[in-house]
Amino acid sequence: MPVSASVIAGLQRLLGAAGVVLTPEGRLTYESDMLTLYKAAPDAVVLPTSTAQVQAIVRLCREARVPIVPRGSGTGLIGGATAPQGGVMVSMTRMTQILELDLANRCATVQPGLINLWLTNAVRDRGWFFAPDPSSQMVSSIGGNVATNAGGPHCLKYGITTNHVLGLEIVTGTGDVVSVGGKAADRPGYDLTGTIVGNEGTFGLVTAITVRLLHAPEAVKTALASFASLVEASEAVSAIIAAGIIPAALEMLDDAMIGAVNAAVGKVYPDGAGAVLLIELDGPRAEVEAQAERVAAICRERQALVVTVARDEAERALLWKGRKEAAGAVGRITAAYLLQDAVVPRSKLPQIMREMVAISRRYDLLFANVFHAGDGNLHPLICYDDRKPGELERAQQANEELLHACIALGGSVSGEHGIGMDKAKNLPLQYGEADLNFMFRLRRVFDPDGLMNPAKLLPSHPACGEGFRPSRPTLPAGTWV
Amino acid sequence: MLAGLRAIIGAERVCDGGAAVDGVVPRWSAAPATIEQVAALVALAYDEGLVVVPRGGGTALELGHPPARVDLVVEMRRLDAVLEYQPEDLTVTVQAGCTAGALAARLAAHRQLLPLDPPGWAGRSLGGLAATQATGPLRQRYGGMRDLLLGVRFAQADGVLTWGGAKVVKSVSGYDVPKLMVGALGTLGVLLELTLRLHPAPDYEATWLASFRTPAHAQDCVASLLDSTVQPNRIELLDERALAACGLPASAAALAIAIGTVEPAVRAQEGVVKTIARGAQGSVETMGTSFWRTYDRVLAGFDGVVLRIGTVPARLMAMLGAVQAVLPGAAVAGAAGVGALHALVTHADAGVLGAALERLRASVGEVGGGVIVERAPRAVRERLDPWGPVPAPALQAMRALKHEFDPRGVLNPGRFVGGL
Numbered sequence: 001m002p003v004s005a006s007v008i009a010g011l012q013r014l015l016g017a018a019g020v021v022l023t024p025e026g027r028l029t030y031e032s033d034m035l036t037l038y039k040a041a042p043d044a045v046v047l048p049t050s051t052a053q054v055q056a057i058v059r060l061c062r063e064a065r066v067p068i069v070p071r072g073s074g075t076g077l078i079g080g081a082t083a084p085q086g087g088v089m090v091s092m093t094r095m096t097q098i099l100e101l102d103l104a105n106r107c108a109t110v111q112p113g114l115i116n117l118w119l120t121n122a123v124r125d126r127g128w129f130f131a132p133d134p135s136s137q138m139v140s141s142i143g144g145n146v147a148t149n150a151g152g153p154h155c156l157k158y159g160i161t162t163n164h165v166l167g168l169e170i171v172t173g174t175g176d177v178v179s180v181g182g183k184a185a186d187r188p189g190y191d192l193t194g195t196i197v198g199n200e201g202t203f204g205l206v207t208a209i210t211v212r213l214l215h216a217p218e219a220v221k222t223a224l225a226s227f228a229s230l231v232e233a234s235e236a237v238s239a240i241i242a243a244g245i246i247p248a249a250l251e252m253l254d255d256a257m258i259g260a261v262n263a264a265v266g267k268v269y270p271d272g273a274g275a276v277l278l279i280e281l282d283g284p285r286a287e288v289e290a291q292a293e294r295v296a297a298i299c300r301e302r303q304a305l306v307v308t309v310a311r312d313e314a315e316r317a318l319l320w321k322g323r324k325e326a327a328g329a330v331g332r333i334t335a336a337y338l339l340q341d342a343v344v345p346r347s348k349l350p351q352i353m354r355e356m357v358a359i360s361r362r363y364d365l366l367f368a369n370v371f372h373a374g375d376g377n378l379h380p381l382i383c384y385d386d387r388k389p390g391e392l393e394r395a396q397q398a399n400e401e402l403l404h405a406c407i408a409l410g411g412s413v414s415g416e417h418g419i420g421m422d423k424a425k426n427l428p429l430q431y432g433e434a435d436l437n438f439m440f441r442l443r444r445v446f447d448p449d450g451l452m453n454p455a456k457l458l459p460s461h462p463a464c465g466e467g468f469r470p471s472r473p474t475l476p477a478g479t480w481v
Numbered sequence: 482m483l484a485g486l487r488a489i490i491g492a493e494r495v496c497d498g499g500a501a502v503d504g505v506v507p508r509w510s511a512a513p514a515t516i517e518q519v520a521a522l523v524a525l526a527y528d529e530g531l532v533v534v535p536r537g538g539g540t541a542l543e544l545g546h547p548p549a550r551v552d553l554v555v556e557m558r559r560l561d562a563v564l565e566y567q568p569e570d571l572t573v574t575v576q577a578g579c580t581a582g583a584l585a586a587r588l589a590a591h592r593q594l595l596p597l598d599p600p601g602w603a604g605r606s607l608g609g610l611a612a613t614q615a616t617g618p619l620r621q622r623y624g625g626m627r628d629l630l631l632g633v634r635f636a637q638a639d640g641v642l643t644w645g646g647a648k649v650v651k652s653v654s655g656y657d658v659p660k661l662m663v664g665a666l667g668t669l670g671v672l673l674e675l676t677l678r679l680h681p682a683p684d685y686e687a688t689w690l691a692s693f694r695t696p697a698h699a700q701d702c703v704a705s706l707l708d709s710t711v712q713p714n715r716i717e718l719l720d721e722r723a724l725a726a727c728g729l730p731a732s733a734a735a736l737a738i739a740i741g742t743v744e745p746a747v748r749a750q751e752g753v754v755k756t757i758a759r760g761a762q763g764s765v766e767t768m769g770t771s772f773w774r775t776y777d778r779v780l781a782g783f784d785g786v787v788l789r790i791g792t793v794p795a796r797l798m799a800m801l802g803a804v805q806a807v808l809p810g811a812a813v814a815g816a817a818g819v820g821a822l823h824a825l826v827t828h829a830d831a832g833v834l835g836a837a838l839e840r841l842r843a844s845v846g847e848v849g850g851g852v853i854v855e856r857a858p859r860a861v862r863e864r865l866d867p868w869g870p871v872p873a874p875a876l877q878a879m880r881a882l883k884h885e886f887d888p889r890g891v892l893n894p895g896r897f898v899g900g901l
Binding site: 106127148151155159160162163176179182183184185186187190192193195197198199215216217218238241244245246283284285286287289343344345346347372375377410412414415418419423427430432434435436438441442443444446457458 | 637647648655707868878
């Protein structure tokens with residue numbers, strides 16, 4: 001249903017003509033996030049600058065029953081910032097202020113459109129940083145990070161976005177502005193902050209975020225270890241964690257990815273290796289020194305081909321350059337790929353790597369791996385040629401098979417990207433009907449009309465209001481006597 | 482009804498009456514052995530309009546509004562199993578009745594720990610720790626239960642067994658249901674199984690006591706520690722009364738600072754800690770690790786009124802002053818680096834305490850904090866709000882959640898914020 005002229009006029013009154021994008025070519029920019037399998041442009045894009053404007057937008061749309069889709073920088077990987085039912089997309093790119101920096105209390109309050117890295121840039125010279133570091137941190141917004149509960153390489157040690165969010169202001173689907181949490185330690189009531197982080201815009205639009213800032217560590221040490229195979233590298237990962245060492249980051253690249261990276265950015269990783277581990281330790285200098293020795297010894301015990309430690313910041317940057325540009329480098333080996341985000345318990349890494357190799361052979365598809373090995377979060381890029389008929393379908397089948405294998409090992413559908421449109425159908429692998437029913441009702445509390453980012457996160461969006469029907473416990477005969 | 486309860490879990494596991502909950506003797510008490518039995522009990526209660534109160538270690542039953550009515554106490558003590566423990570994964574799944582102490586003993590064999598140490602932690606059930614969001618000194622480094630709970634199984638108000646979260650350390654599949662359950666006092670579901678993130682136990686831990694001439698100096702020291710590369714496990718503030726209660730040398734305020742990692746790194750940071758403390762004109766002495774047991778015993782053993790104060794590190798001195806102004810003689814101690822304090826009040830009737838709460842809540846309200854009455858005699862809590870105010874829009878959302886998930890008021894009704 002297209003948005004009515006009176007709603008458009010209302011939006012223009014609120015935001016001015018420059019705050020509303022209506023032209024087809026203007027709206028085209030907003031048709032998808034970075035997962036371009038899902039493309040659907042909104043009927044209008046609005047660019048608010050304040051909480052009051054966001055609230056007015058929600059109230060206007062709610063009255064006219066127009067779907068609302070939030071958007072940060074559009075760097076999501078799940079089909080989240082796309083408008084399959086049309087409606088109004090709310091872009092947060094004009095809400096980029098740092099509202100308060102309070103280093104004495106280790107926190108900052110920001111608007112949702114602020115780019116993740118800009119916050120660290122604002123406090124770096126005083127020795128502080130914002131820990132969540134999705135690979136997109138140079139362009140992704142903190143509001144988007146909150147919506148998807150984004151992770152990143154360093155969340156192995158520091159935790160994901162939710163562990164760093166202290167409070168939020170949200171305009172819910174009912175049009176209410178609700179402030180939850182805050183900089184102080186504890187407050188009475190349900191943990192609404194924790195409940196809202198990761199809602200993917202289905203509860204409402206987050207308009208301000210109070211985040212924890214951390215003091216930068218004294219020392220950082222980055223090492224690279226290469227192995228003959230993915231399985232051996234995976235065994236080294238398990239051994240490092242089992243030794244009681246939680247590196248800041250523990251990343252793995254396989255041979256396909258090493259080749260692509262070396263071709264793209266110069267020879268940063270050793271040729272001929274089946275896999276490399278990028279291991280970063282940070283903390284007090286003496287701790288980092290001791291752990292680095294132990295990690296190097298573990299890698300050698302596990303038949304590492306080469307173990308090198310970056311000697312200075314330039315060498316460290318070079319080791320990370322390959323990792324950070326991996327996704328872009330993939331273009332050299334494939335025209336198109338599917339990106340997985342499943343998780344397995346970390347002790348199951350060697351096993352899932354064996355299964356992945358088998359699946360890759362069975363489907364005759366190249367899997368290129370670059371992933372957060374330390375927490376068992378896989379990111380195989382399943383390469384296919386979209387010009388060959390049937391190859392996308394084959395890739396999708398391989399993807400599903402791998403996902404099933406991960407869940408069978410006790411894993412999770414998504415480690416850090418989120419669900420969106422892409423993985424909603426997979427949630428029943430991980431959750432029963434009762435679990436999905438609970439989530440459906442949770443959503444309804446914040447968005448009773450089903451207007452906030454519809455068709456995302458849950459496997460269906462039952463307008464009937466019933467959703468999934470869990471079975472009640474079976475009671476023994478005679479219970480109601 | 483008794484027959485119905487007996488049909489579910491067997492005659493010997495259910496009885497009339499039972500131990501009182503916050504002064505109210507329940508009509509029945511049941512000690513189920515399986516989560517399916519809990520589910521069936523809750524379903525029966527739902528159909529019959531009974532009030533269910535889950536009971537773990539029984540150490541925090543005075544938290545919240547006094548119950549108006551208790552029909553069925555569900556004892557969790559038999560649901561105390563460690564269900565899955567894979568040391569290599571640094572995760573564990575336990576039943577909610579498992580105590581933190583029993584779990585710690587299992588984990589110690591693998592040099593791992595669940596870093597949750599609120600007063601009396603060893604004897605408290607993990608389900609209870611989750612329901613009350615209790616925290617202790619280790620919060621400085623590891624966060625609280627909200628940061629450690631990866632997955633949770635619970636019985637909804639109608640008895641439907643439900644799972645939220647995941648069993649792996651990193652998951653964003655669906656809503657973060659575990660966060661909703663932490664600190665909810667069992668008002669949205671009866672917690673049954675918890676999957677928890679573990680940490681490696683530090684190789685070596687050392688503790689120092691830095692004593693200061695004024696609380697302001699202690700606060701300066703906290704600020705300098707936070708703005709440094711030192712990574713303490715705990716930074717506990719003790720005012721002069723808390724120091725006396727622990728049998729420590731007198732001073733206006735002191736910080737107990739612990740660092741745990743490999744020994745050379747502990748030694749290296751010790752120098753920095755001492756320099757920072759002396760920079761704030763503090764004197765530093767090394768403590769034995771037994772200090773933390775003493776500290777735990779003193780806090781857990783206190784039998785007066787306990788307030789939980791949530792503030793910020795830059796307001797510690799102001800908070801100590803505010804407490805002394807309205808509750809002279811109260812001892813204050815807590816996690817200075819995160820602003821989570823406890824006030825231990827020996828003598829206070831409801832009138833004095835009510836007035837004191839109003840003043841303290843106004844003070845922490847400026848930074849969005851709160852003051853919760855963690856423990857007080859029922860007669861005192863009947864005359865004041867143990868939770869304190871919640872801003873209207875947030876309370877409305879909480880009310881909507883309670884209404885959605887427990888419309889008949891089966892789960893610990895009336896005890897949470899706003900009478901939820």
